[in-house]
Amino acid sequence: MTDRTVVVTGANGGQGLAEALMLVTAGATVIATDLTPEPSTALEAVVTKHLERIAYRPLDVTLPDAWTALSRFVRDGCGGLDGLVNNAGITRRSRLLEATPADLAAVSDVNVTGALLGMQACVPLMAPGASIVNVGSVAALTGHYPVAYTASKWALRGLTIAAATELGARGIRVNSVHPGFIETPMTAGANPAFRKATIAETPLGRTGTPEEVAAVVLFLLSPMAAFVTGVDLPVDGGQSSHGGAKSVSDALR
Incomplete structure (x- = not known):
């Protein structure tokens, strides 16, 4: 990733932090963003260690003006952009009959609209190969039970495929990765029963790490994936592969 510049959203912790660190280690210049005025302690340590190749910028991904300011910063400081990781995301765990329109709107604003605004702001800075x-x-x-979160992530899949189709003519690739149960601050608050049941449905029999997701993101950003676009790539230990058949198989052991 030497001489390549990448924006990563939601970089203060979890998967975003791992992605920023892995990209810097691979030689990229990274603009790491998150909501807070200053980076988290963990991200600050990465910035301090790799001062010449990583910068932190506050960003609310739901605000068009914030993306405009970020794109101006990238253009003025780096000239162009080679990669964008729309990692920022939130969840609300209400079920179908309890979910409110406000739940759907709040989660969609970050998980879907944030990605749309990010692409709209960053694509003009990108050349073929981005x-x-x-x-x-x-x-x-x-079909996970947190309906607002599930609906937003299905929508993000559609947005990704539409973007891949639209941007292919520009030589810009667009893909999505789909993590399973990854040990992050977001999943730390999950019900213990949810954790146990999820691991039971995961063929590899464990949760994943942010670094395991970051490695796949790095591959998709790199020239090694030069002919890969429009792909939904699970990073879930096989959880989505069996359509529920694993629990049936396990019951018959």
């Missing part, structure tokens, strides 16, 4: 990775979820491949 790559966009939208971070979805195993919930975008199955």
